[in-house]
Amino acid sequence: QSALTQPASVSGSTGQSITISCTGTSSDVGAYNYVSWCQQHPGKAPKLIIYEVSNRPSGVSNRFSGSKSGNTASLTISGLQAEDEADYYCTSSTRSNIHVFGGGTKLTVL
Amino acid sequence: QLRLQESGPGLVKPSETLSLTCSVSGISIRSSDYYWGWIRQSPGKGLEWIGSIYDSGSTYSNPSLKSRVTISVDTSKNQFSLKLSSVTAADTAVYYCARHIRGALDYWGQGTLVTVSS
Numbered sequence: 001q002s003a004l005t006q007p008a009s010v011s012g013s014t015g016q017s018i019t020i021s022c023t024g025t026s027s028d029v030g031a032y033n034y035v036s037w038c039q040q041h042p043g044k045a046p047k048l049i050i051y052e053v054s055n056r057p058s059g060v061s062n063r064f065s066g067s068k069s070g071n072t073a074s075l076t077i078s079g080l081q082a083e084d085e086a087d088y089y090c091t092s093s094t095r096s097n098i099h100v101f102g103g104g105t106k107l108t109v110l
Numbered sequence: 111q112l113r114l115q116e117s118g119p120g121l122v123k124p125s126e127t128l129s130l131t132c133s134v135s136g137i138s139i140r141s142s143d144y145y146w147g148w149i150r151q152s153p154g155k156g157l158e159w160i161g162s163i164y165d166s167g168s169t170y171s172n173p174s175l176k177s178r179v180t181i182s183v184d185t186s187k188n189q190f191s192l193k194l195s196s197v198t199a200a201d202t203a204v205y206y207c208a209r210h211i212r213g214a215l216d217y218w219g220q221g222t223l224v225t226v227s228s
Contacts (some may be wrong), residue, residue, distance in 0.1 A: 032213070036214040038140060045219065046157065046215070047218070048214055048215060051212070051216065089213070091215065098159075101158065101159060
């Protein structure tokens with residue numbers, strides 16, 4: 001099972017919005033609405049920020065939003081803040097009950 | 111409050127078996143809604159799903175690791191475990207345990223570094 005495809009890096013200035021894409025196939029991202037996103041700061045465990053394409057866990061800022069079209073999911077962060085600088089990973093379940101990750105995207109806040 | 115905590119040796123010799131345990135507190139591991147999984151992250155690299163177990167004992171593993179992976183659950187101790195056989199230096203990584211439901215890994219352990227070296 002191939003990893004999902006994410007851009008290696010994105011950047012944006014404080015206050016701006018950025019979008020990170022996550023491209024899979026009809027067997028994973030396109031198969032179900034079981035796409036999620038996690039945020040990882042250096043040396044820390046990942047933290048779930050979006051589940052089931054567009055839902056935010058309790059306590060996660062509404063500046064984070066998710067969407068999906070076909071085989072591509074997207075994470076948008078609005079009103080960028082310095083604390084958003086981190087690595088972001090998309091994940092998806094697949095038709096064969098396998099779990100796949102994207103390669104990760106490093107977000108730099110300028 | 112749900113907590114997961116990994117434990118196990120931090121150093122394993124090549125060709126031996128890596129064994130880790132994840133202790134779960136705050137919820138019964140027998141809850142039928144969740145899978146319990148293992149994820150790893152090699153130094154400077156991305157996340158890699160290793161495998162997961164359902165409370166019924168059904169297991170699912172990354173095809174690239176499947177022949178070397180054994181995941182089991184001990185409901186009496188509220189723990190689940192990972193065994194990865196025939197390890198090489200490529201298996202050096204931070205290993206995380208996590209709970210997941212419908213594709214989302216919602217609670218993670220803090221991670222434990224395992225180094226494969228003689």
